[in-house]
Amino acid sequence: MTAQEYAFLVMAVVGGLAAIAVVTARNVVHAALYLVVALLSVAGVYLLLGAEFVGWVQILIYVGAIVILFLFGLMLTKAPIGRDTLDNQQRWLGALVGVGVFAGLVFLIQEAFPVQEAQAFETFQGTTGAVGEAIFSTYVLPFEAVSFLLLAALIGAIVLARKDDAT
Amino acid sequence: MIRLPLVLMFSALLFSAGVYGVLARRNAIMVLMAIELMLNAVNVNLVAFASAFHEMGGQVFALFVIAVAAAEVGIGLAIVILLFRTRESINVDEVNLLKW
Numbered sequence: 001m002t003a004q005e006y007a008f009l010v011m012a013v014v015g016g017l018a019a020i021a022v023v024t025a026r027n028v029v030h031a032a033l034y035l036v037v038a039l040l041s042v043a044g045v046y047l048l049l050g051a052e053f054v055g056w057v058q059i060l061i062y063v064g065a066i067v068i069l070f071l072f073g074l075m076l077t078k079a080p081i082g083r084d085t086l087d088n089q090q091r092w093l094g095a096l097v098g099v100g101v102f103a104g105l106v107f108l109i110q111e112a113f114p115v116q117e118a119q120a121f122e123t124f125q126g127t128t129g130a131v132g133e134a135i136f137s138t139y140v141l142p143f144e145a146v147s148f149l150l151l152a153a154l155i156g157a158i159v160l161a162r163k164d165d166a167t
Numbered sequence: 168m169i170r171l172p173l174v175l176m177f178s179a180l181l182f183s184a185g186v187y188g189v190l191a192r193r194n195a196i197m198v199l200m201a202i203e204l205m206l207n208a209v210n211v212n213l214v215a216f217a218s219a220f221h222e223m224g225g226q227v228f229a230l231f232v233i234a235v236a237a238a239e240v241g242i243g244l245a246i247v248i249l250l251f252r253t254r255e256s257i258n259v260d261e262v263n264l265l266k267w
Contacts, residue, residue: 002169003168004168004169005168005169005170005173006175008169008173008174009173010238012173012174012177012180015177015181015192016177016180016181016184017186017259019180019181019185019204020184021182022184022188022200022201022204023185023187023188023191023197023201023204025240028194028196028197029201031197031200032200035200035203035204038181038204038207039203039207042181042207042210042211045174045177045211045214046211046214048169048175049169049174049215050218051214051215051217051226052230053226053230054210054214054226054229054230054233057230057233058210058233060236061233061237062203062207062233062236065237066203066236066237066240069240069241069244070196070199070200070240070244072244073196073244073247075250076248077247077248077251077257078251079194080194081259087191087192087193088191088192088193088260090190090191091187091190091191093190094186094187094191094225095187095191096188097186097187097190098183098184098186098190099183100189101179101182101183101186102179102180102182102183102227103169105175105176105179105182105183106176106179109172109175109176109179110172111229113171113172113175114172114217115170115172118170118171118172118173119170120168120169120170121168121169121171121218121219122168123168123169123218124217124218124219124221124222126214126218126223126226129231130222131226131227134223134224134226134227135227135230138223138224138227139224139227139228142199142227142228142231143231146231146235149234149238150234150237150238152238153237153241153242154238154240154241156242156245157241157242157244157245160242160245160246160249161245161248161249161252164220
């Protein structure tokens with residue numbers, strides 16, 4: 001149990017509790033704020049794993065843009081507050097499915113990478129330069145595809161959300 | 168210096184929280200938030216394997232997943248706002264006109 005592993009366990013517990021709070025909160029704005037905590041804990045885990053560029057991009061884009069979009073959406077759609085208006089009647093079956101998925105994944109992880117014989121690995125430095133070299137040499141085709149996707153999403157969102165003036 | 172299975176179990180916890188959120192929440196924006204949790208779980212998985220096996224590809228694909236998630240949230244919220252404009256409610260249980 002090294003110091004990084006202690007720090008990771010603290011982040012993981014905070015992030016896990018925040019994630020459960022996102023899906024069980026009664027107030028939708030509280031759920032969005034719990035989502036901020038969960039995303040920040042994930043960014044902390046990235047930094048502990050050595051992926052510094054991905055960690056800062058996570059904070060910049062997820063916390064800084066996507067959560068703000070969610071809050072705007074909640075504001076524009078007048079989201080209700082209260083337990084019965086937020087969860088549907090099958091939430092116990094949903095909880096069963098969620099617990100089942102978690103149990104299945106933990107079983108598979110234990111089968112493939114048993115915790116007892118796992119050695120701690122040397123974290124891999126994900127500096128901006130190294131990630132940039134990888135993107136623009138090996139992964140340049142997915143990069144171009146993602147840029148087209150972002151363009152299409154931008155145009156699509158604008159076309160969808162504007163008010164039609166003519167008929 | 169972190170054991171790999173612990174990071175994978177954290178990712179599994181985030182993913183199952185997202186699964187419960189998608190199934191149990193009625194508000195369309197809450198469903199989108201739960202989908203974001205699932206995407207983050209996948210990203211944690213990708214970065215953990217990239218770090219464990221010294222492969223840059225995992226981090227590069229995590230960046231692409233973040234970009235795709237941003238695009239998806241933009242479009243998803245545009246659709247939800249349009250839905251609210253026509254129906255005054257974004258309860259996913261009530262959006263069932265295409266059901267047989």
